[in-house]
Amino acid sequence: xxxxxxxxLIVDDRxxxxxxxxxxxxxxxxxxxxxREYTAFVLADCPxxxxxxxxxxxxxxxxxxxxxxxxxxxxxxxRLRIWYDLRKRARFIVEDEGxxxxxxxxxxxxxxxxxxxxxxxxxxTFLAMASYRGPRxxxxxxxxxxxxxxxxxxxxxxxxxxxxxxxxxxxxAGGSEG
Amino acid sequence: xxxxVSQADPAGFENVTLKGDCDLYAAPxxxxxxxxxIAGGAKRLRLDLSQVEYMDSTGVGALIRILQSARAxxxxxxxxxxxxxxxxxxxxxxILPLMREEDAQ
Numbered sequence: 001x002x003x004x005x006x007x008x009l010i011v012d013d014r015x016x017x018x019x020x021x022x023x024x025x026x027x028x029x030x031x032x033x034x035x036r037e038y039t040a041f042v043l044a045d046c047p048x049x050x051x052x053x054x055x056x057x058x059x060x061x062x063x064x065x066x067x068x069x070x071x072x073x074x075x076x077x078x079r080l081r082i083w084y085d086l087r088k089r090a091r092f093i094v095e096d097e098g099x100x101x102x103x104x105x106x107x108x109x110x111x112x113x114x115x116x117x118x119x120x121x122x123x124x125t126f127l128a129m130a131s132y133r134g135p136r137x138x139x140x141x142x143x144x145x146x147x148x149x150x151x152x153x154x155x156x157x158x159x160x161x162x163x164x165x166x167x168x169x170x171x172x173a174g175g176s177e178g
Numbered sequence: 179x180x181x182x183v184s185q186a187d188p189a190g191f192e193n194v195t196l197k198g199d200c201d202l203y204a205a206p207x208x209x210x211x212x213x214x215x216i217a218g219g220a221k222r223l224r225l226d227l228s229q230v231e232y233m234d235s236t237g238v239g240a241l242i243r244i245l246q247s248a249r250a251x252x253x254x255x256x257x258x259x260x261x262x263x264x265x266x267x268x269x270x271x272x273i274l275p276l277m278r279e280e281d282a283q
Contacts, residue, residue: 035202053263054232062235065202118272127249127276130242140206142239148270 006115007150008108015158017167020093023083028064030072030080030096035065038080046086050172056090059152062145063094063166070136071096071164089155091169100163103134107146114147179204179230181211191222191256197229200237200264209240216247221254224280228259237264238271245276256280 028038039061043051050056064080072078083093101107110132117126131143149157155169179198186192194212198204215223225244230237248255257277260268268274 033203053266055263055266058232058234058263058267061202065234115272118275123276124249126272127242127246130246130273130276131239139210140202140236142202142205142235142237142242144238144242144271144273145235147272148235148238148267151270 002119004116004119006112008111009104009146009150009157009159011104011159011161011163013161015156015167017091017156017158017169018093018160018165020083023085023091023093025081025083027079027081028068029076030068030074030078031076032065032068032074035068036061038064038082042082042084042092043086046090050086050090050170055152056170059149059170060090060092062149063092063168066145066166067094067096067098070101071098073098089169089171091155091167093165093167095160095165098164101159102163104159104163106134107132111147111150179208181208183215186222189222191224191254192220193224193226195226195229199232200227200230200240201232201234202236205234205237205240209243212240212244213247216244216251216253221252222256223248223253224256224258226258227264228261230259230264231262233264233267235267235271238267238273241268241277242273 039057043057067080068074072080078097081095085091114129133143137143153168153170155171157168159166179196179200181194181196184193245255257279258281260279
């Protein structure tokens with residue numbers, strides 16, 4: 001018998017994923033045109049085994065994009081701060097200077113309904129709500145970055161209380177001594 | 179990312195071949211072009227993604243918008259060459275079940 005199980009975004013200020021001790025640090029201005037450039041900089045010394053083709057690059061770029069576009073609203077005066085650690089696993093903390101992801105609870109409810117439609121094989125409903133549309137979404141927003149992220153970041157994806165900082169980690173089979 | 183559209187094959191499918199990164203910089207224009215094509219009367223489209231090495235959530239969102247347009251217009255949309263990292267991203271986004279693949283893996 002199938003069981004309906006759905007992940008959700010979690011807020012936890014005290015989560016260990018926000019412990020930046022020993023992590024490398026870099027910060028960038030909020031330049032939308034350089035999101036993939038910022039991502040490449042952070043991953044410059046990443047162990048090859050962690051890259052999984054370009055999957056790690058893609059997933060990190062989503063978090064950076066969310067901070068630059070939705071958090072800092074591409075305001076060049078606002079900074080994006082990134083802590084990263086690529087020893088044994090891929091771990092990041094990304095913080096913007098925006099007002100925080102206020103729609104996080106709405107997003108969780110959207111995701112629950114979306115996944116229920118998929119679970120029920122109601123593909124018309126699923127297609128209609130396949131992308132999240134928030135109050136500030138625009139035509140260029142994919143509306144699904146967090147959906148893949150919840151699966152990809154298999155060690156956790158946690159927001160802080162202000163919801164302007166996210167901590168993520170992905171573990172890999174076999175790890176790395178990198 | 180670039181794309182080319184070939185003349186319809188005997189079955190009436192126009193082939194749209196994508197090449198490059200289907201990312202936040204290129205995907206919105208592609209979605210707009212395909213939506214305009216469907217709105218303009220295209221009834222059978224085949225998207226060949228075999229030369230797409232990178233796809234992000236904007237690329238996934240572009241495919242969703244094209245799928246939604248096709249569904250609303252009664253157009254038939256098929257896919258070919260969905261592989262590698264783009265396939266993984268589409269799977270993690272749960273979009274693969276919506277895509278009719280001619281060469282499903």
